Amino acid sequence: MSLVRVHNLAVSLDGFATGADQRLDAPFGHAGMRLMEWFKDSATWASLQGHDAPETPDDAFARRSFEGIGVEIMGAGKFGPPGWQDDAGWRGWWGEEPPFRTPVIVLTHRPREPLVLGETTFHFRTASPAEALAEAQAMAGGLDVRLGGGPATVRAFLAEDLVDLLHVVVVPIVLGRGGSLWQGLEGLEERFTVEAVSTPSGVTHLTFARRSTHALARAIP
Amino acid sequence: MSLVRVHNLAVSLDGFATGADQRLDAPFGHAGMRLMEWFKDSATWASLQGHDAPETPDDAFARRSFEGIGVEIMGAGKFGPPGWQDDAGWRGWWGEEPPFRTPVIVLTHRPREPLVLGETTFHFRTASPAEALAEAQAMAGGLDVRLGGGPATVRAFLAEDLVDLLHVVVVPIVLGRGGSLWQGLEGLEERFTVEAVSTPSGVTHLTFARRSTHALARAIP
Numbered sequence: 001m002s003l004v005r006v007h008n009l010a011v012s013l014d015g016f017a018t019g020a021d022q023r024l025d026a027p028f029g030h031a032g033m034r035l036m037e038w039f040k041d042s043a044t045w046a047s048l049q050g051h052d053a054p055e056t057p058d059d060a061f062a063r064r065s066f067e068g069i070g071v072e073i074m075g076a077g078k079f080g081p082p083g084w085q086d087d088a089g090w091r092g093w094w095g096e097e098p099p100f101r102t103p104v105i106v107l108t109h110r111p112r113e114p115l116v117l118g119e120t121t122f123h124f125r126t127a128s129p130a131e132a133l134a135e136a137q138a139m140a141g142g143l144d145v146r147l148g149g150g151p152a153t154v155r156a157f158l159a160e161d162l163v164d165l166l167h168v169v170v171v172p173i174v175l176g177r178g179g180s181l182w183q184g185l186e187g188l189e190e191r192f193t194v195e196a197v198s199t200p201s202g203v204t205h206l207t208f209a210r211r212s213t214h215a216l217a218r219a220i221p
Numbered sequence: 222m223s224l225v226r227v228h229n230l231a232v233s234l235d236g237f238a239t240g241a242d243q244r245l246d247a248p249f250g251h252a253g254m255r256l257m258e259w260f261k262d263s264a265t266w267a268s269l270q271g272h273d274a275p276e277t278p279d280d281a282f283a284r285r286s287f288e289g290i291g292v293e294i295m296g297a298g299k300f301g302p303p304g305w306q307d308d309a310g311w312r313g314w315w316g317e318e319p320p321f322r323t324p325v326i327v328l329t330h331r332p333r334e335p336l337v338l339g340e341t342t343f344h345f346r347t348a349s350p351a352e353a354l355a356e357a358q359a360m361a362g363g364l365d366v367r368l369g370g371g372p373a374t375v376r377a378f379l380a381e382d383l384v385d386l387l388h389v390v391v392v393p394i395v396l397g398r399g400g401s402l403w404q405g406l407e408g409l410e411e412r413f414t415v416e417a418v419s420t421p422s423g424v425t426h427l428t429f430a431r432r433s434t435h436a437l438a439r440a441i442p
Binding site for chain 2: 168170186204
C-alpha cells in the first residue's frame with residue numbers, strides 16, 4: 001500500500017508555512033530561514049550536503065522524509081520563485097544533483113518537457129490532486145509518495161483527504177503573513193490521531209496519522 | 222518586583238484562543254471546550270472544583286497560574302458574553318465564589334460599581350493597558366499580576382511589551398475562526414526566550430520569558 005506522506009513542513013505559531021514576498025533570493029520570503037533553522041542544524045541536512053554532523057533529537061523526525069519514498073509531488077511554488085514559468089532555462093533551486101533522486105511531479109498550469117537532473121526527473125503536470133496522486137503512485141514502484149509542499153498544495157490534498165501522514169514542525173515564531181497551512185481546514189484533527197513531541201531546539205513535531213489509513217492497515221492480515 | 226504573567230492560555234494551530242460566536246451557553250463559542258480539555262483533566266482543575274484527581278504532566282504548568290498572584294486583569298469578553306454590560310444583574314460566569322480570590326480589574330468601556338463575590342472583588346475600569354497595570358500593581362501587595370485574557374486583551378498588553386511571562390498551550394486542533402492571539406504581533410519571539418514542552422495529552426506548553434525581565438533579574442544582586 002503506497003501512502004501519501006508530508007514531512008518536515010515547518011509552520012509558525014500563526015500558521016504560515018512560508019513568508020510573504022517569495023523571491024529568487026528569498027525562497028521563504030520575509031521568513032528567511034527562520035522556519036528551517038532546526039533542520040539546518042540536523043545531521044539529516046548535513047548528510048544531504050555531503051557532510052557529517054552530530055545527530056539531534058530532531059533527526060529522528062527529519063530523516064523519515066527520505067525513507068521509503070518513490071516519487072515526490074510538489075506545487076509550482078516549490079519548484080521556483082513566482083514567474084519561473086516564463087524562464088525556459090529555470091532548472092529548480094537545487095543545482096545539478098537535486099536531493100530527490102526519484103521522479104518528481106511538479107504541478108503547474110504551464111507544463112513543459114521533463115527535466116532530468118542527476119538522479120532526479122521532473123515531470124510538469126496540470127492535474128488535480130487525485131490525478132497527480134494516481135500518476136505518482138503508478139510511478140512509485142510500491143513505495144510511498146512524498147507530498148513536498150508548499151502549503152497551498154498540502155492544503156489542497158488535505159482538503160480532499162488524500163494525506164495519510166502529515167508531519168508538521170511548529171516553530172515558535174510569529175510571521176504575521178505568508179502562505180497559510182491551515183486555512184479552510186477547520187476540524188482537520190477529527191480525521192487524524194495527533195502526537196506532539198517537543199525537542200531542545202524549541203520546535204514541536206506534530207505527527208498527524210490518518211485514522212482511516214490505520215483502520216485499513218489493521219484490517220490487513 | 223511584580224511581574225505580569227499569562228498562564229494556561231490555550232491556542233489552536235491556526236492561532237485562535239477562543240472560537241467564534243461566543244454566547245452565554247458557549248463561553249468559547251464554536252470551539253466548545255476543545256481548547257481546555259487538557260485542563261479539565263488536570264488535578265489543578267479538580268482542586269478548583271473541590272475534588273481530588275491524579276496529577277498529570279500538564280499540572281506542572283497549570284498550577285503555576287495560581288501561585289504568587291495578587292491581582293488579575295481581564296478583558297470584558299472574559300467577564301461575560303457579548304452584551305453583559307446591558308444586564309445590571311450579570312455577576313460573571315463563576316457563581317458566588319469565583320476562583321480568583323484576589324481583586325480583579327475588568328476592562329470595559331462601560332464601568333459599573335465594584336462587585337464583591339466571596340473572596341473576589343471585581344473592579345470595572347476604562348483604562349489603557351499601562352493604566353490598568355499601574356493600578357493592578359498598586360493593589361497586588363508585591364505579588365504578581367495575572368493577565369487573564371481573552372486574546373484581544375493579551376495581544377494589547379503584548380503589543381505594548383508589558384508581559385513578562387506568557388504561557389501558551391498549543392492544542393492540535395484547527396478552529397478556522399475566532400479570537401486571534403497572534404495577529405499584529407509579527408516578530409514577537411525576538412523579545413522573549415521560548416521553551417517548548419509537549420505532554421501525553423497532546424498539547425505543547427510554550428513558555429515565553431521576556432528577555433529584558435531576565436536581564437533585569439540577573440542585574441539584581
